[in-house]
Amino acid sequence: MKLKKVMKRIGLLFLLLILFMFVNNSNWFHKGDNSTPKLLAHVGMSQTYPMDGITGETCTAKRIFEPEHPYIGNTIPSMEAAFKHGADIVELDVHPTRDGEFAVFHDWTLDCRTDGTGVTREHTMKELKTLDVGYGYTADGGETYPLRGEGVGLMPTLQEVLTHFPNKPFLINIKSNDQEEGEKLAEYLSDLSDVNVDQLSAYGGDKPIQALQEELPGIRVMSMETLKSCLISYMGVGWTGYIPAACKDTQIHIPENVAPWLWGFPNKFQDRMEAVNTRVILVAGEGKWSEGFDDQEDLKRIPDDYDGYVWTNRVDVIAPLVKND
Template sequence: MISLKNKLLKRKRFWIPLAIIIFIYLNNSSMLTKQRAGEPLLLAHRGLSQTFHTEGLKDDTCTAERIYPPEHPYLENTIPSMKTAFQMGADIVELDIHPTKDGKFAVFHDWTLDCRTNGKGVTRDYTMEQLKKLDIGYGYTADGGKTFPFRGKGIGLMPSLDEVLKSFPKESLLIHVKSNDPEEGVQLAKYLSTLSAFRQSKLAVYGGDKPIETLHQQLPNIRVMSKSTMKSCLIPYIAVGWTGYIPDACTHTELHIPEGIAPWLWGWPDRFLNRMDEKDTRVILVAGDGSFSEGFDTVEDTKRLPIHYTGVIWTNRIDRIAPIYHKNLKK
């Protein structure tokens, strides 16, 4: 009798873990979920911009001083570069904003004006009218300062957020709040609240924890993302997502997933994307470990994507990537 009980106990010790493993596999395998169809969406980082080498790159590196020899005439975060990006096939364009002295938002990437422009200091020290007088192409060089191919060509090209939204009334935009100042969240929420519900639905905002939290409290219908919102969604999902449970924090948000982390998410890729679709959450895949806005910028880069991937692809070279998916034929 005791021997029989021991045998049953041993069987349970074997079969229960095996059953759990089988359940986890079946519940998270992309082969056993609804097959996704269609092409990925393309996000053009800063529109169509001049790219640069990333060797030894630091947070305070002046990237305008290390660009590759120009292959096109466009400068990042300008209306011409965004317009061209959409024409080439971008589904979403990302842009950076900073506050100005007169209560507006300037569309500009860097923390200071010193690197790219002939100005000094920060945007909040200037009115939008004064910023328009700067040459945003002043500091670009591909040969260590011997020549400056865009000097004199960027005067008047720094747009305000208002100009961008008026120029692209129906397109999808991803707005980057560069600081962690909660007052910028208040200011941006106040401005975006004046837009129509349709226009708000085509916008998403990401940035520092404090401004994003403030903005979300005042405009909960706008899709947002910060390190805090990412952690609130992904940490519990990684812990128990194998059961199929999706945390409420994953609802109507945005996730920027580095390609090195993505395969460790339960159900990646198809089942994970389906689960996020159910929660109205947008998944954007970024290259490498996600540092310094790495993108899928070459044909070779796209070969690392999962087969039939239909989420969003982050790219710094929409001109190279869109033709792969024939996106440029849709315009």
Template sequence: MNRIKKILSRKIVWFLIILFAFIYFNNCAFLAKHRTGKPLLLAHRGLAQTFNMEGITNETNTAQRINKPEYPYLENTIPSMEAAFQYGADIVELDIQLTKDGQFAVFHDWTLEYRTNGKGVIKDYTMSELKQFDVGYNYTADDGKTFPFRGKGVGLMPSLDDVLNYFPEESLLIHIKSDDPQDGEQLAQYLSKLKRLNQLTVYGGDKPIAVFHKRLPGVRAMSAATLKKGLLSYMAIGWTGYIPSSCKNTEFHIPLKYAPILWGWPNRFLNRMESVNTRIIVVGGEGEFSEGFDTVEDIRNLPSGYTGGIWTNRIDRIAPLYNN
């Protein structure tokens, strides 16, 4: 009986040794296929005014706490997107909301008061009415003593139509700023008429993205729910090299602090995701308040030779590091 136990014990030990060896060599970095080239640079809201992130919440009026302006661009406007692409952005992110007349306005906040001279919410106005507002009206870097962009943002709120027409070949990340399934339905209907779907990615609330993905399954789409499902599935079985279906044809925004726990990070993981048409973007902080890689010091925290996507609020600082 003791001999049988010893034999079983040895078999278990050898099984575990083989299993751990398989996991290690199947996910270690030095055996991964070598990757070349520079990272994919994603400019958040174009080239926008930055602000102090300390103590920020979902209710914070970020236009009232901007840093001292270094350039004239305002977020989610065509000039800011054009500047971002000129600096070297590969993708520009923009926010959309449905208007009273069924168009998509490119604007971030739920309330117009935070940034503009308007009142109420986007859905209370037609697109032509929204274009009359000054999107730079309430920006201040000195607690309201001065408003450096007041009067300079009249007519700068674009529609999604305006953006797509102005940038017919560029890649865009479209953010649905709601959790209304109808928004996903309408965006899917709108985009289904276009011939450039491979250049577009959509993310937003769980409900609109679920509807959007059902209507246009060929377009990359992401929500908190798809991100969680995909990464948990990958953590459960990705060590085998098998890629779960929830990881395919989507986009993952991953805080860098958590990325090292992913099987095969960085190169093997990136190769696996790339093979199933999934784009990886690393973000700063906890991934909740759009923190990006905005300084040289931030970039130094990335793995050596990293070639995945990078979320940045300062494409003017980051793109030259790679373009040079």
């Protein structure tokens, strides 16, 4: 008899625990405010391409869709267009140069997109300024190059971008895993007196991101290490409502196939992250190759009332659908 009573009590406690976990992480009681997602424009406005078969060696400029606009990603005109169309933040890529600058450009090498050759960071900014960043784009296997000649001199420095948009938010992608690069970027940003560093965030390799955060502790950062540290610990204890330290004052990029496993996603999870000053960015698919929410069908996969950021490669297409709902 005593064993039965003990087992009943254990069963009751277990049921109460399950009930608590459900109620504490349910979105049923969330009071929606009709907020809409905020938009992160990947490299501003750029030419897009099919994602099937993409690898780290793929030259994506040689497989673009037929251009629907004239913009080349990671250029100031493309960023102006992105903000004009409704981007809340623009992502850009940087490489240190031989003369102490940071060039805004996507690829590790120049051969795919430009009329230059070699490793991007092995050039001076003066040399990079002579290149045509629209040189390599083709939608028909090399029959025509619709952007060739349109990108001469358009590779900007990071300072030029931040000076041109002094009060706009940017997400900086560090393309290496070199600790020294993080230190150099921190020094570079600290020397820009006319730039609001509070508007900036960064992601990239573990080593440069750690170095950048140590030098500029107020900046939001993310690396694979910081992301895993946050998400794994949250999956373990987040059901209680407790937010691990690794999830505070940071930034997390959540692949859509991971998001449903997060306690309280979307609304309660988002509220918890906002309460600890953490920015949430939802990325499409596995988030491996900059997949974005780029058309009306993609938007159907975003949960109702989600009001964090979503990653898009076509802010011109998505913004009217999101902002006018």
